[in-house]
Amino acid sequence: MTTALSRHSDRRISSVFLGILAVTAVTGWATWTGFAEQPGVAVFLFVTGAWIVSLCLHEYAHARTALHSGDISVGAKGYLTLNPLKYTHALLSIVLPVLFVIMGGIGLPGGAVFIERGRIQGRWRHSLISAAGPLTNVLFAVVCTAPFWLDALDGVPADFRFALAFLALLQVTAAILNFLPVPGLDGYGIIEPWLSYDVKRQVEPFAPFGLLFVFALLWVPTVNGAFFDVVDSALSGLGVGDLESYCGQSLYRFWQDTPDICSISS
Template identity: 85%
Template sequence: MTTATTRPADRRISPVFVGILAVTAVTGWATWTGFAAQPGLAVFLFVTAAWVVSLCLHEYAHARTALHGGDISIGAKGYLTLNPLKYTHALLSIVLPVVFVIMGGIGLPGGAVFIERGRIRGRWRHSLISAAGPLTNVLFAIVCTAPFWLHAVDGVPLGFRYALAFLALLQVTAAILNFLPVPGLDGYGVIEPWLPYGVKRQVEPFAPFGLLLVFALLWVPSVNAVFFDVVDVVLRGLGIDLRDWYCGQELYRFWLGTNELCAVSP
């Protein structure tokens, strides 16, 4: 098996990731119990930590799929340890996504594991490697929204309910953006192996600017409105209404003040 070529140390979960999980658990508990004096601060820390966990899992999915696809160099690069500090561009995969969440509540696609594509044979394998990351966001969104579509939110503290809804929003936006067939995003990576060689050569120079183009378009009010209408439709299908994720975002950005409609204290 391909995994036999990786050392046990290459697959050992990093203490850094364990620490992020611990922060997620503690702040999730604080959000649920209302332990924190400032509910918004607890929501901010919980959602941010959980978002970083999802980013690590996104990159891990790319790496693990690449390993099984034939790139045995993945283990030595540290990608299987879930340590975000091992990524090729930690700024792109961790820092910028968190900044964009703080600024606008959008799940920025990451993408900073270097895969040696020349080691991988077969177009389907290349497509699956690209799809693995955003599919992880889809799975994360389903887990976050499970209490909603299972109609099991009765009794769930409002702060925790709103936090889950906002976290689900981030996963849905990340999945949608990642699946766009734009050079530089995973969606293009899915279809690229099936494109004619000439087309790929013409598109290649634009890959570094694909993500910038997408976010420039999202600053256009009409495009932004359509995008979030699509996101809202998906979230409603998963049982989350506008108030849930809106209040989650309000609590998350607690330094701006919280709408009275989103109060979680009795």
């Protein structure tokens, strides 16, 4: 009886996540209806809230897959409650990714769940645990862009359309970055079980610096341009144009002047 109650508590959705979800819903409604006097503020809160929700779902996907693969410790660690404060350090998990969204419109992979890999048998299971997170970002991007690729934009207010486009851009960048086979990122976690012991031992010291290395490369204009070419191609395949994601990012940065072209297109 006690074990069952404890298990239920370990999997109860946290009030923190529900609060973030409520803010996202209310500001999404405000963006749709134009209720807010400054639409950019509503877009900022809506996109930021939805982005944090996606971070929680990303880490939850890792934890849930690990649970079904044999690591029953994830429940006691709070990973199944969707509480963003449980996913490592709040600064690295929430604040830093949001700052990168504000500064550069890049979906920084944030948060982490610590899986007890010794409990899990089979290389495919280890790979699937790592893949579950970025696959969640892919699914989130598909859902955000559904009105675009379904050609169902009639009646969708321009500000809400722009906000969805920018949110989709963040999901696509997060998915691409996470799938890179770089130590410390999920892409490396997917291939790591298939590497030899010697290779893994040589790579292990570089794991803490993998993400920093990727973002240092993104400061190189040529690399940055190639990266966003891939992002734009993915968004185009989902029916989202450059103008829509650009206007969404402009609205998100409400403290800056919104370009006239966004007002005209709306």
